[in-house]
Amino acid sequence: MAPVPATAAAAAAPAAVVSTHEIRRAQRADGPATVLAIGTANPETCVPQDEYADFYFRVTKSEHLPELKNKLRRICNKSGIEKRFMFVNDDVMEAHPEFADRHLTSLDARVEIVSKVVPELAAAASAKAIAEWGRPATDITHLIFSTYSGVKAPGGDRLLASLLGLRPTVSRTVLSLHGCYGGGRALQLAKELAENNRGARVLVACAESTLIAFYGPEVGCNDTIIGQALFGDGSGAVIVGADPVGAVERPLFEMAFASQATVPDSEGAITMQHKKGGMDYHIGGGVPEMLAGSIERCLADAFGAIGVAARWRDLFWAVHPGGRRILDLIEEALGLDNGAMAASRQVLREYGNMSGTTVIFVLNELRRRFVADGAEGADWGALMAFGPGVTVETILLRVGSGLKGN
Numbered sequence: 001m002a003p004v005p006a007t008a009a010a011a012a013a014p015a016a017v018v019s020t021h022e023i024r025r026a027q028r029a030d031g032p033a034t035v036l037a038i039g040t041a042n043p044e045t046c047v048p049q050d051e052y053a054d055f056y057f058r059v060t061k062s063e064h065l066p067e068l069k070n071k072l073r074r075i076c077n078k079s080g081i082e083k084r085f086m087f088v089n090d091d092v093m094e095a096h097p098e099f100a101d102r103h104l105t106s107l108d109a110r111v112e113i114v115s116k117v118v119p120e121l122a123a124a125a126s127a128k129a130i131a132e133w134g135r136p137a138t139d140i141t142h143l144i145f146s147t148y149s150g151v152k153a154p155g156g157d158r159l160l161a162s163l164l165g166l167r168p169t170v171s172r173t174v175l176s177l178h179g180c181y182g183g184g185r186a187l188q189l190a191k192e193l194a195e196n197n198r199g200a201r202v203l204v205a206c207a208e209s210t211l212i213a214f215y216g217p218e219v220g221c222n223d224t225i226i227g228q229a230l231f232g233d234g235s236g237a238v239i240v241g242a243d244p245v246g247a248v249e250r251p252l253f254e255m256a257f258a259s260q261a262t263v264p265d266s267e268g269a270i271t272m273q274h275k276k277g278g279m280d281y282h283i284g285g286g287v288p289e290m291l292a293g294s295i296e297r298c299l300a301d302a303f304g305a306i307g308v309a310a311r312w313r314d315l316f317w318a319v320h321p322g323g324r325r326i327l328d329l330i331e332e333a334l335g336l337d338n339g340a341m342a343a344s345r346q347v348l349r350e351y352g353n354m355s356g357t358t359v360i361f362v363l364n365e366l367r368r369r370f371v372a373d374g375a376e377g378a379d380w381g382a383l384m385a386f387g388p389g390v391t392v393e394t395i396l397l398r399v400g401s402g403l404k405g406n
């Protein structure tokens with residue numbers, strides 16, 4: 001490197017010496033991280049739940065397994081789901097008959113498809129969030145992309161950033177294989193980024209496709225049947241920032257506190273692993289009971305940490321609808337009435353369990369309900385998401401001024 005002339009070095013030096021503590025303080029935002037906009041998107045193919053067993057056994061050519069088909073029908077009937085959206089359809093299965101048999105090698109072909117369609121779906125949801133936000137996409141400073149379909153580098157975050165026209169200095173992070181707690185994790189990370197980087201605007205995009213884990217039924221493998229009854233595809237995007245700009249940005253939900261807890265002795269309860277025939281997964285039979293037994297502790301610890309005495313009945317709820325029974329047992333464990341999880345139940349009914357992205361749909365549904373009724377009486381709420389670990393993500397929310405008095 002050429003030596004810098006003394007005069008130029010003096011000109012580049014800071015006017016006054018400031019401590020790193022002062023630099024740090026100046027970088028920090030004043031207010032709490034706040035949800036400023038939400039967008040969602042789904043693939044075109046919609047399958048009504050009462051037709052799903054016929055669709056699934058037809059495209060996987062498994063009509064010779066009528067008992068498993070009846071089992072899938074029984075679970076679909078009790079699922080609380082009316083329809084789901086997905087990339088898998090007749091055309092995909094005709095082009096890739098190997099997807100029906102998990103013992104055949106198909107991971108390369110699956111990754112080839114999802115590494116394109118999943119970021120594109122995330123771009124559709126993100127574009128809606130950015131349009132609602134009202135500022136240009138180039139004002140996004142950080143991108144967090146969460147998916148269980150991302151097993152490639154450069155990853156979907158890079159494609160997503162270019163599809164949206166984000167600036168080249170946007171700071172990208174990928175979260176992978178967090179399963180159904182991916183949305184909660186991504187929002188927690190967004191909170192840290194927004195509060196620690198004055199002026200930061202973080203785009204959280206979660207997108208999931210069951211295509212990576214879609215294969216035919218097998219005698220003795222009930223995980224496949226339960227997964228086929230519950231999961232759907234979708235993307236949810238959220239813009240998070242602190243200190244909203246008055247005339248432009250609309251504070252929807254303030255994020256007051258965030259925590260993560262791991263349920264003891266639960267390591268094998270929910271698992272996911274990419275294998276040659278697609279993503280393998282296991283959902284243990286006791287998951288609803290395990291979650292119902294842990295949830296109150298997580299909530300009490302979170303509210304205790306900020307010194308707020310909350311009554312569960314007074315809160316609003318954005319809970320990941322992993323399955324109808326999970327919502328039933330959580331309501332029971334917390335002594336809530338049947339309407340408390342209405343937003344979660346509605347999302348489950350209309351879209352199924354879209355893994356990590358589902359909780360963003362629930363937040364959007366809650367927002368829709370608050371806009372419709374002016375958020376009368378609503379103040380504190382809890383966003384909760386669960387997944388492999390077993391991990392429980394908790395974010396304490398407060399209704400923002402943008403939702404009051406609509």
Ligand SMILES: CC(C)(COP(=O)(O)OP(=O)(O)OC[C@H]1O[C@@H](n2cnc3c(N)ncnc32)[C@H](O)[C@@H]1OP(=O)(O)O)[C@@H](O)C(=O)NCCC(=O)NCCSC(=O)CC(=O)O
Pocket residue numbers: 071074075078079080178179180181222223226270283284285286287288321322323324325326353355386387388
């Ligand atoms: C599947 C249900 C809708 C079924 O409703 P009910 O429990 O009321 O009905 P039921 O007891 O008669 O059960 C109907 C049939 O489902 C079967 N069944 C229930 N749970 C099962 C499981 N985990 N694995 C395999 N089969 C299961 C029962 O054996 C029964 O089979 P038969 O009829 O043959 O006797 C419910 O159990 C539910 O919501 N379970 C929660 C599912 C879950 O754990 N989701 C988390 C996904 S993971 C997630 O969200 C995070 C992530 O992926 O990261």
